[in-house]
Structures are given as C-alpha cells and as structure tokens.
Amino acid sequence: xxxxxxxxxxxxxxxxxxxxxxxxxxxxxxxxxxxxxxxxxxxxxxxxxxxxxxxxxxxxxxxxxxxxxxxxxxxxxxxxxxxxxxxxxxxxxxxxxxxxxxxxxxxxxxxxxxxxxxxxxxxxxxxxxxxxxxxxxxxxxxxxxxxxxxxxxxxxxxxxxxxxxxxxxxxxxxxxxxxxxxxxxxxxxxxxxxxxxxxxxxxxxxxxxxxxxxxxxxxxxxxxxxxxxxxxxxxxxxxxxxxxxxxxxxxxxxxxxxxxxxxxxxxxxxxxxxxxxxxxxxxxxxxxxxxxxxxxxxxxxxxxxxxxxxxxxxxxxxxxxxxxxxxxxxxxxxxxxxxxxxxxxxxxxxxxxxxxxxxxxxxxxxxxx
Amino acid sequence: xxxxxxxxxxxxxxxxxxxxxxxxxxxxxxxxxxxxxxxxxxxxxxxxxxxxxxxxxxxxxxxxxxxxxxxxxxxxxxxxxxxxxxxxxxxxxxxxxxxxxxxxxxxxxxxxxxxxxxxxxxxxxxxxxxxxxxxxxxxxxxxxxxxxxxxxxxxxxxxxxxxxxxxxxxxxxxxxxxxxxxxxxxxxxxxxxxxxxxxxxxxxxxxxxxxxxxxxxxxxxxxxxxxxxxxxxxxxxxxxxxxxxxxxxxxxxxxxxxxxxxxxxxxxxxxxxxxxxxxxxxxxxxxxxxxxxxxxxxxxxxxxxxxxxxxxxxxxxxxxxxxxxxxxxxxxxxxxxxxxxxxxxxxxxxxxxxxxxxxxxxxxxxxxx
Numbered sequence: 001x002x003x004x005x006x007x008x009x010x011x012x013x014x015x016x017x018x019x020x021x022x023x024x025x026x027x028x029x030x031x032x033x034x035x036x037x038x039x040x041x042x043x044x045x046x047x048x049x050x051x052x053x054x055x056x057x058x059x060x061x062x063x064x065x066x067x068x069x070x071x072x073x074x075x076x077x078x079x080x081x082x083x084x085x086x087x088x089x090x091x092x093x094x095x096x097x098x099x100x101x102x103x104x105x106x107x108x109x110x111x112x113x114x115x116x117x118x119x120x121x122x123x124x125x126x127x128x129x130x131x132x133x134x135x136x137x138x139x140x141x142x143x144x145x146x147x148x149x150x151x152x153x154x155x156x157x158x159x160x161x162x163x164x165x166x167x168x169x170x171x172x173x174x175x176x177x178x179x180x181x182x183x184x185x186x187x188x189x190x191x192x193x194x195x196x197x198x199x200x201x202x203x204x205x206x207x208x209x210x211x212x213x214x215x216x217x218x219x220x221x222x223x224x225x226x227x228x229x230x231x232x233x234x235x236x237x238x239x240x241x242x243x244x245x246x247x248x249x250x251x252x253x254x255x256x257x258x259x260x261x262x263x264x265x266x267x268x269x270x271x272x273x274x275x276x277x278x279x280x281x282x283x284x285x286x287x288x289x290x291x292x293x294x295x296x297x298x299x300x301x302x303x304x305x306x307x308x309x310x311x312x313x314x315x316x317x318x319x320x321x322x323x324x325x326x327x328x329x330x331x332x333x334x335x336x337x338x339x340x341x342x343x344x345x346x347x348x349x350x351x352x353x354x355x356x357x358x359x360x361x362x363x364x365x366x367x368x369x
Numbered sequence: 370x371x372x373x374x375x376x377x378x379x380x381x382x383x384x385x386x387x388x389x390x391x392x393x394x395x396x397x398x399x400x401x402x403x404x405x406x407x408x409x410x411x412x413x414x415x416x417x418x419x420x421x422x423x424x425x426x427x428x429x430x431x432x433x434x435x436x437x438x439x440x441x442x443x444x445x446x447x448x449x450x451x452x453x454x455x456x457x458x459x460x461x462x463x464x465x466x467x468x469x470x471x472x473x474x475x476x477x478x479x480x481x482x483x484x485x486x487x488x489x490x491x492x493x494x495x496x497x498x499x500x501x502x503x504x505x506x507x508x509x510x511x512x513x514x515x516x517x518x519x520x521x522x523x524x525x526x527x528x529x530x531x532x533x534x535x536x537x538x539x540x541x542x543x544x545x546x547x548x549x550x551x552x553x554x555x556x557x558x559x560x561x562x563x564x565x566x567x568x569x570x571x572x573x574x575x576x577x578x579x580x581x582x583x584x585x586x587x588x589x590x591x592x593x594x595x596x597x598x599x600x601x602x603x604x605x606x607x608x609x610x611x612x613x614x615x616x617x618x619x620x621x622x623x624x625x626x627x628x629x630x631x632x633x634x635x636x637x638x639x640x641x642x643x644x645x646x647x648x649x650x651x652x653x654x655x656x657x658x659x660x661x662x663x664x665x666x667x668x669x670x671x672x673x674x675x676x677x678x679x680x681x682x683x684x685x686x687x688x689x690x691x692x693x694x695x696x697x698x699x700x701x702x703x704x705x706x707x708x709x710x711x712x713x714x715x716x717x718x719x720x721x722x723x724x725x726x727x728x729x730x731x732x733x734x735x736x737x738x
Contacts, residue, residue, distance in 0.1 A: 081639070134628045
C-alpha cells in the first residue's frame with residue numbers, strides 16, 4: 001500500500017471519468033449546453049478532464065473560484081451566487097479577461113454594479129423554482145421586467161437568461177420525488193421563457209442541481225445544465241436522495257485506525273469534522289457521518305461494508321460502529337476508507353486529492369490560496 | 370468600516386485576552402498547570418499571547434499541529450489524540466527537538482512505537498471518564514498495569530500520567546450538569562491516582578474540556594488542565610451548554626448581505642458551510658447555524674440581535690431569519706456578523722483572522738500548510 005499515514009482524500013479517477021462522461025452524454029442527448037459547476041472539486045487538474053470532453057463553459061460559486069479557474073485558461077465562467085456588489089473591483093478585473101456571467105435578482109444590485117462596471121458582464125436573473133433560498137419567484141414578473149429594463153438601459157450589462165438551482169431536490173427521497181421536483185422546475189422555467197422570448201429570443205434557461213440533472217427526464221425549453229456534485233457524488237446522493245449508486249462515489253477519506261474497543265464493537269480513526277465536515281444523514285433515526293469501505297493495495301476501494309458506519313465525529317476523531325465480522329479483522333495501524341456524506345465539503349476541508357490510479361497528488365483551490 | 374468584501378473571520382483581541390486571563394487565574398487558583406489546547410485557534414500569533422501569560426506547555430490534536438507550534442519555539446507539547454503508529458517518522462523527528470507527550474491506551478500501540486522510537490517520549494495513558502470516545506475505562510486496571518509494565522521496560526518511554534477529556538460535558542445543558550460530570554471525572558481520576566501513586570509518585574492527572582474547565586469547582590487530585598475552545602468560546606458553549614456568556618465569544622464571521630426577501634423576513638449572506646461549518650444547535654426544535662450581531666465601525670460587535678438567526682446553510686449561502694425591526698434596517702451590500710456555533714471548526718475552515726483592534730491579519734495552521 002502506498003505510504004499513507006494521516007487522513008488523505010483518495011480519488012478514483014476512473015469513477016470521476018465515468019461520472020463526467022455520463023453527464024456529458026445526458027446533456028448531449030437533451031440538447032443542453034453542459035456548464036458544469038466546479039464548486040465540488042475546485043481543482044484545475046480535474047477541470048482539465050472536463051476540457052477533454054469539450055466543455056468550455058463553467059459555473060462556480062464565488063469570485064475567488066472564478067479567478068482561480070480563469071487563471072487556468074477558462075474563458076466563460078458563471079458565478080452562480082447572488083452578485084456581491086462589494087466585490088466590484090475583482091469583478092471588473094475578471095470581466096476584462098473573460099466572459100463573466102453574474103446572477104442578480106434585485107434592482108439595487110443591478111443599479112450598483114451597473115454604476116461601477118468597467119467591462120461588459122452577462123446577467124442571469126435568478127429564479128426560485130421552490131428551494132426558497134435565493135432568487136425571484138417566477139410569478140414576480142413585474143420585478144423581472146424592471147430588472148430587464150435596467151439591463152436594457154445599461155451599456156455594460158447583457159441579459160443572458162434565467163438561472164435556477166432547484167435545491168429542494170436535496171430533500172427528495174427517491175428518483176420519483178426528484179423527477180416531480182424537476183418537472184415542476186422545468187415547467188416554471190418554460191412559462192418564464194414563453195413570457196419573455198418574443199422580446200429576448202436568445203435568452204437561455206439554465207438548471208443546475210445534481211439530483212435533477214442525474215435523474216430528470218424532460219428538458220424541453222431548458223438550454224443549459226450546471227450540476228456540480230455529480231463529479232464525485234456522495235452518500236447523501238446515493239443513500240438519502242437516490243440520484244446515484246454507491247459505486248459512483250469517487251472520493252473516500254483514507255483514515256488510520258488508532259483505537260479498537262471490543263466491548264462496544266467500535267473503532268476510532270483519525271478522520272473527524274475537519275476532514276469529513278460535520279454533515280450527516282439520519283438512517284434509522286441514527287446520525288451517520290460516513291460509510292466504511294476496505295481499501296485495495298492501490299488504494300481503490302470495494303463495496304460498502306454492511307452495518308458499519310461513522311456514528312460520531314469530533315474535530316479529529318471519527319468513531320465507527322462495526323459489524324462483528326468487520327471488527328474482527330480490524331487492527332490498530334490499519335487504514336480504512338470512509339465515504340463522505342457530502343463530498344463538496346469534504347473536498348473543501350481536505351484541500352487536495354491522492355489519485356488512486358496514478359498516485360498523483362492534485363490540488364484544490366483551498367490549498368492554492 | 371475597513372475594506373471587507375468577502376466572508377472574513379473577525380477576532381476581538383480584547384475578548385481573547387480576557388478568556389485567556391480568566392483561565393490562567395482559574396488554573397492558578399486551583400494549583401493546576403495550565404496546558405492549553407491549541408486546536409481551536411491553531412495560530413502561532415495567538416499562541417504568543419499565551420506565552421505572555423507564562424504558559425510554556427501546550428496541547429494539540431495532531432502531529433501536524435505539534436510540528437507547526439514546535440517550529441515557533443514551543444518546547445513541551447502533548448498530542449492529545451490516540452498515538453498513530455503510522456506517523457512514527459514524524460514522531461521521531463519531533464521528539465528529537467522537543468519534549469513530546471503522546472496518548473496511548475493500547476498495548477499494541479505501545480509495543481509498536483517502542484520498537485521504532487529513536488528518542489524519548491512521554492506517555493499519558495488515556496482514560497475514558499464517560500465520553501466513550503477513546504481511552505480505557507478507569508476500572509480496566511489490568512490493562513493499565515500491562516501498559517505501565519511495557520512503559521517501565523522501555524528505554525524510550527516515560528510515564529507522565531493519566532489524561533482524560535470528559536467530552537460528554539458537551540451534552541450538558543446547565544452549569545449544574547457540567548459540574549456533575551466534572552465531579553465524576555475528577556473522582557475517577559483521583560481513584561486512579563490513589564491506586565498508582567505509590568508506584569509512580571510523580572504521575573500527573575490532566576483533565577481538559579472547556580465546559581468543565583470553565584465552571585468546574587473541585588480540582589483536588591488533578592494536576593493539569595488543557596481546555597481549548599475557551600479561547601474563543603462559541604454559541605454552543607454559551608447557549609446550549611452554559612459554560613460562558615455570549616459576550617465572551619471572541620470570533621464572528623463578517624458576511625456580506627447579498628439578498629433580502631421581505632415576504633419571508635429573510636436575508637441571504639455570503640457565509641455558508643465552507644465558512645461556518647455545518648455545526649448546528651437545536652433551539653425550539655429549529656436548527657440554528659449562527660446568531661447575528663451588528664458590527665461597529667472598527668469591526669467589533671454588539672450584543673446578539675433578538676429573534677434573528679442563520680436558519681439554513683449550504684456551501685456558500687447562509688439564510689437568516691430576521692426579526693421585523695432588524696430586517697427593516699438591512700440592505701444589500703451591508704456586512705453583518707455571525708457568531709459561530711462551533712468556533713474550532715469555523716476557524717479551521719476560515720484559515721485566518723482579521724483582528725478588530727489592530728486590523729492585523731493573522732494566520733491559522735491551515736493557511737500555513
């Protein structure tokens with residue numbers, strides 16, 4: 001086994017390639033421009049695997065992430081987060097270099113950035129198709145018209161279309177529930193498009209969330225998709241939402257075993273909240289902070305071990321409830337794999353990846369800055 | 370207001386100084402050696418504020434953290450995490466430079482490190498006084514004796530004493546509950562000491578968790594205390610456990626307001642799980658991911674705003690439920706403060722601090738490596 005002695009985020013490139021290819025094909029089959037969200041991997045090396053699949057437009061969630069990928073040559077970047085007017089200097093600098101798209105849903109934001117912009121940016125109006133996080137409701141057509149008038153009047157702003165993240169798909173518990181949410185989001189976007197396309201025949205509708213992009217079937221009227229998490233998937237997607245199979249999960253945290261407790265069939269590993277994040281699932285009313293896999297010699301991993309899971313987590317410790325047969329074969333000094341509940345957060349805290357197939361170490365934005 | 374445009378972790382030095390001084394005095398009053406745990410701040414600059422208070426022994430939770438503080442001149446460091454035998458090379462390197470103490474509670478661990486050690490290390494035997502995370506139960510005297518025999522027989526291992534983190538104090542909901550847990554932990558350590566002190570008259574008993582160290586009253590038989598979180602405290606300590614006052618909380622996340630939603634009295638801020646962590650409290654059956662404070666011109670903050678809290682959190686977004694009077698005065702482009710639920714995790718994800726009183730930017734281990 002390669003020389004791993006501390007918590008290390010393993011990445012199975014084959015699984016990532018498959019996840020990318022599957023989504024590329026899905027976008028092609030539905031005539032969608034694929035604008036993957038890079039908030040999950042946050043890695044220029046992984047971004048190049050998308051380039052090989054002819055991806056040239058991407059989505060990110062902060063100006064910092066946009067700068068990072070622009071530095072690596074990406075030329076069409078959408079920041080899918082409500083435009084932060086305080087960051088106008090960085091926006092100006094970036095808009096000079098690349099085609100930058102921003103999200104807005106408030107007349108004040110539009111007025112303020114318009115007043116300070118030195119280069120052209122594209123604007124998506126953000127639509128709340130049911131997640132009630134950010135954006136305008138599709139029935140707020142008066143506000144939308146006011147925003148469009150502001151954009152029309154501006155020399156620096158171009159209207160690109162409508163953007164929605166139907167994040168309420170994360171509370172779905174089956175493919176059917178995801179599809180219901182997806183159909184509803186699509187129909188809301190379709191109605192908006194129908195309302196505005198005479199005036200703006202080139203407007204684009206973009207939908208982006210991994211559950212809907214993974215299992216949604218009807219895409220009429222939608223032009224672009226921007227899922228992010230699918231690149232790695234995770235336990236939340238596989239076990240709670242039902243948007244992927246456990247075998248699609250492409251990252252696992254390698255954790256050294258530091259304690260064994262026969263009287264309670266538990267083991268302690270080095271692998272805690274600063275590695276996995278504090279995200280958990282409720283399974284049979286128990287919180288689960290990760291599932292366990294055995295690692296092969298090349299650090300790839302096998303199927304999930306039955307009846308064995310991370311039951312509690314503190315800053316550095318993970319405590320794992322084990323099935324009796326699994327416990328029997330575990331010793332202090334072993335390294336086991338933990339599949340994360342939420343891979344975006346695990347990647348963000350780990351700040352880098354150990355690639356199983358090549359043994360390459362690749363960076364995450366958080367290590368680069 | 371200083372130039373802040375993105376999520377920034379504010380640190381009020383006055384509050385940190387007060388938190389340190391209060392704990393220094395508590396240790397002195399109870400004849401305890403103060404060995405603060407540096408896992409919370411993870412900052413060499415903050416570590417120097419402890420040095421000014423004549424602290425010369427510290428506690429950390431990983432070899433990486435030990436190396437970081439040793440590089441800044443700390444000479445007596447305890448890694449309060451079950452010794453990870455796979456890290457023996459780094460342990461050897463560090464033990465050559467400083468007085469290094471490790472935790473162990475397993476004969477296999479002791480045998481393995483003993484076989485590979487090139488320099489002397491001190492060993493604490495870890496005791497589980499009720500948290501059921503790691504360590505031996507105090508009644509496992511046979512295993513303890515076996516460990517002590519191994520340590521006796523070794524040329525590289527010195528027995529330093531017993532260490533316990535009564536982390537079950539984190540489930541306490543009042544000062545009285547904390548004190549009950551504390552009394553029980555102290556009495557278990559006292560009994561152990563009584564059992565072994567004839568043979569080991571110099572053995573030390575160390576207890577370290579912020580709730581017990583903050584409000585525990587009886588310390589007879591205990592020699593050292595190693596709390597960590599108290600340096601910043603947080604909402605969990607102030608509101609759920611009751612170990613500090615809200616005014617003692619020394620860090621707040623400055624978050625730009627990016628959306629306002631009058632129909633639901635909510636605002637959106639840039640400040641999500643990658644800034645605050647996903648830790649939450651349940652208050653009136655609602656999850657709370659942070660409380661809100663208004664910031665002054667120098668970025669210090671005022672008392673908690675009533676009936677206003679972070680109700681949900683995603684990777685970059687925080688959604689805040691506001692009282693009507695607070696909502697009325699908030700605008701897009703404002704910056705508000707969020708008191709974190711768990712300051713250790715917030716500091717770890719933010720990787721640095723903006724000091725309110727001096728405007729200094731100081732580093733966290735995660736930015737340094």
